[in-house]
Amino acid sequence: MAIEIKAPTFPESVADGTVATWHKQPGDAVKRDDLIVDIETDKVVLEVLATADGVLGAIVKNEGDTVLSDEVLGSIEAGGAAAAPAAAPAASAPAEAAAAAPAAADEDAIGAPAARKLAEENGINLNSVKGTGKDGRVTKEDVVAAIEAKKSAPAAKPAAPAAAAPVVVASGDRTEKRVPMTRLRAKVAERLVEAQSNMAMLTTFNEVDMTEVMALRSKYKDLFEKSHNGVRLGFMSFFVKAATEALKRFPAVNASIDGSDIVYHGYADVGVAVSSDRGLVVPVLRNAEQMSLAEIEGGIATFGKKARDGKLSMDEMTGGTFTITNGGTFGSMMSTPIVNPPQAAILGMHNILQRPMAVNGQVVIRPMMYLALSYDHRLIDGKEAVTFLVTIKNLLEDPARLLLDI
Structure with missing residues (x-):
């Protein structure tokens, strides 16, 4: 009995997908829940599993083909069909031998x-x-x-070089490789161009003294990890916490434009940019304003592992009212991040560098980080953007403000 292999049901935001990799070939034995084929969409790679034991039959959609939601990809011959491929060679052996006989006779004549x-x-x-x-x-x-003649032929008379004008040949490896752009990379490119074309995007900068946050982390990181089942205390949780507090005070930064309307969100779904082999992905921490530092760090660690393994789900990648990206992990000192529409703003973190600073009339060395806030000027005024970024700066330079709500 043939069982159809169908593409997953895509959400409304995903029109179609591309067959990325067939992990089984026609005639291969498969077991229930075996990975059969990967479908790549604009956001994630979806895995299609076998629904029964049997043998993979015909493949309808090959690698690189575009598929729609619930479209048939191939079929599985269920039940005892697994034994069929083994018997087939024996049955066809006489025919193959008969077909090969004339060729063998011709070769023997030579x-x-x-x-x-x-x-x-x-x-x-x-x-x-x-x-x-x-x-x-x-x-x-x-x-x-x-x-022997073939071996000695080159040594007999090497080919004489052409007596032409000398040609300058570039040294080094000059190979080229052309590969199709992945759907994720193509979608990211499309959205980045769309953001720059359709937004009045502007970036404001500030710097934050990380002394207090680093001291707090250094003092409590071991106890924090022990108290929260191995969850490590990083810097990102402080920034998420400070950002959600600032979003409460400046609702326009957490809003979005829908046609001629402004939609103000009463919650903070914070997207955290994560680098993966497939490209930049932005999973979302839902209701981040209600999360503790440990919950934020645990969520980010889980997203990072899923991104590396290609296991992020569609739900984890959609939505978001505000985004934070950390180029500092790769050594970036300053950048202008691009807003992820329909969001209105994105916060960019950067590298922490020891720099001389003037403090109370004295020059001291402090760990400093540049912050960048890119925002949609159609929705957010310059005063709001600057004050929002200063609020984050103040909360991070005096973390007690986060606990006291001041």
Whole structure:
């Protein structure tokens, strides 16, 4: 009995997908819940699993083909069909032998079996060798002589270089490789161009003294990890916490434009940019304003692992009212991040550097980080954007404000 293999049901935001990889080939035995094929969409890679034991039958959609929601990809021959491929070669053996017989007879007319084997191993065309055997057949000795002649031919007279004008040849490896753009990369490119084309985007900068946050983290990181089942205390949770507090005070930064309307969100779904082998992905921490530092760090760690393994789900990638990206992990000192529409703003973190700062009339060395806030000027005024970023700066330079709500 043939069981259809169908593409998953895509959400409304995903029009179609592309067959990325078939992990099984026709005739391969499959078991229930075996991974059969990967479907790549604009956001994630969806895995299609076998629904029954059997043998993979015909493949309808090949790698690279575009598929729609619930479209048939192939079929599985369920039940005892798994034994069929093993019996097939024995049944067809006589026919294959009969078909091969004329070819073998023709080859025997040219050369002996030993000669054919030796010629094949050494890349010698048997038809080009003069046979000295009976009826002009090529013997093993003829092939050996042809091999020796082939080895000595290059040494006899090397090819003379052309007497042309000297040509300057670039040194080094100049290979090129052309590969199709992945759907994720193509979608990211499309959205980035769309954001720059359709928004009045502007970036404001500030800097934050990380002394207090770093001291707090250094003092409590071991106890924090022990108290929260191995969850490590990083810097991102402080920034998410400070951002959600600032979003409460400046609702326009957490809003979005829908046509001619402004939609104010009474919650903070914070997207955290994560780098993966497939490209930049932005999973979302839902209701981040209600999460503790441990919950934020645990969520980010889970997203990072899923991104590396390609296991992020569609729900984890959609939505979001505000985004934070950390280029500092790669050494970036300053950047202008691009807003992820329909959101109105994105916060960029950067590298922490020891720099001389003037504090109370004295020059001291402090760990400083540049912050960048890119925002949609159609929705957010410059005063709001600057004050929002200053609020984050103040909360991070005095973390007690986060606990006291001041």
